[in-house]
Amino acid sequence: MKAVVFTLGCKVNSCESNSLIKGLEDLGFEVSDELEFADLYIINTCAVTKEAEKKSRQAIARVKKQNPLARIIVTGCASEKNPESFSRKNGVHVVTGTSSKEKILELIEENGQFIFPPETEYHELPLCKTIKSRAYVKIQDGCNNFCSYCIIPYLRGRSRSRSPESIKNEIIALNADETVLTAINLSAYNYEGKNLTCLIESLADVNTRIRFGSLEENVISEELLIALKNLKDFAPHFHLSLQSGSDNTLKAMNRKYTAKEYKDGVNLIRKYFPNAGITTDVIVGYPTETELDFIDSYNFIKEIEFSDVHAFCFSPREGTVAYKLKDLDGNVKRDRLNKLLELKEILKSRFISKNLQTFQDVIIEEFEDGYSCGYTGNYIKTYIKGRIENGKYKVCLTEKYKQGALAEIKEKL
Numbered sequence: 001m002k003a004v005v006f007t008l009g010c011k012v013n014s015c016e017s018n019s020l021i022k023g024l025e026d027l028g029f030e031v032s033d034e035l036e037f038a039d040l041y042i043i044n045t046c047a048v049t050k051e052a053e054k055k056s057r058q059a060i061a062r063v064k065k066q067n068p069l070a071r072i073i074v075t076g077c078a079s080e081k082n083p084e085s086f087s088r089k090n091g092v093h094v095v096t097g098t099s100s101k102e103k104i105l106e107l108i109e110e111n112g113q114f115i116f117p118p119e120t121e122y123h124e125l126p127l128c129k130t131i132k133s134r135a136y137v138k139i140q141d142g143c144n145n146f147c148s149y150c151i152i153p154y155l156r157g158r159s160r161s162r163s164p165e166s167i168k169n170e171i172i173a174l175n176a177d178e179t180v181l182t183a184i185n186l187s188a189y190n191y192e193g194k195n196l197t198c199l200i201e202s203l204a205d206v207n208t209r210i211r212f213g214s215l216e217e218n219v220i221s222e223e224l225l226i227a228l229k230n231l232k233d234f235a236p237h238f239h240l241s242l243q244s245g246s247d248n249t250l251k252a253m254n255r256k257y258t259a260k261e262y263k264d265g266v267n268l269i270r271k272y273f274p275n276a277g278i279t280t281d282v283i284v285g286y287p288t289e290t291e292l293d294f295i296d297s298y299n300f301i302k303e304i305e306f307s308d309v310h311a312f313c314f315s316p317r318e319g320t321v322a323y324k325l326k327d328l329d330g331n332v333k334r335d336r337l338n339k340l341l342e343l344k345e346i347l348k349s350r351f352i353s354k355n356l357q358t359f360q361d362v363i364i365e366e367f368e369d370g371y372s373c374g375y376t377g378n379y380i381k382t383y384i385k386g387r388i389e390n391g392k393y394k395v396c397l398t399e400k401y402k403q404g405a406l407a408e409i410k411e412k413l
């Protein structure tokens, strides 16, 4: 029997889908993650934006085109948010939400809605499929922060963390060149009093390059940075979510830090990792953001000298605090976004230039337009002409190319 696990949204969803793929293979299914012909489909949905929810519903129509007689199971944030909108869709057999995804494998022959109660502790999923180059390992779920624009805490429940032993066992079993620790709120990691620093200390002897998913400012401390320094191999890239550089807007967003505190965290990172890649997410056009607030945010981003910036226009999410606020004019939002995207290109280009003629460790993981590609530790996309074996290489970055840099191999590691 053929099965497809189709994933929308974040890396946590991808991790969960990878586990479901492994679970289905153990049940004897031939499994793919591409939308192709199959007897069974599991659609792992997303609701972070209205657009993501729409795409989740459209995925059902695409599946039915592949095989109108297939069994369809819908799971994830969009079906957690609005199970009815999926149950009433013709051809959908089972609808579950964000909790107890490990139970999906028991529901393959069932029919109906199975919205399980919110998890109060971390639920283990089958170990992910082995991935050679880069593996994503989920370490935490849920969030207690309730940023005013974010729907996630309402869909993924309260923060709960996985045991360090279970995480380490999976990392060793996966044996990937690079392992990305991922979560809904990585910075909230806390297993029976053991925080993220304790987890990193427990991973000091693993043979993989450890990279972090998205982080919150409050987790940056001397202790964490020293623990990272003591890892066998760490990718010095910090995706430190900012959202705004204006204290007024941060307060309105219910973000739990000031611009100064954020900058202190960045300075601390640069004390331990002077050439770290520091990237971020920024929302422009938050309903309370005045022109002056935007200018403050823009100037702060320029001052921090990020190595890359992911910028988005505010999009109102029903069910969040910010949804009740009057949205700004679309042209105002787009104008601010364009200004920030211009700045992003300048900062990114400057960071790449600063790293030219330096030696970097790159993990090659894909082939694209005649080049073998991968990322440096500080997250510069690297291109090596021709097809080479995936794996880790010492390279010298030679010149800027596309969104990254060309490189010459010095040795295979």
Ligand code: SF4
Pocket (backbone or CB within 6 Å): 143, 144, 145, 146, 147, 150, 151, 152, 153, 184, 185, 216
């Ligand atoms: S930290 Fe804020 S933005 Fe991130 S998941 Fe939690 S509520 Fe959403």
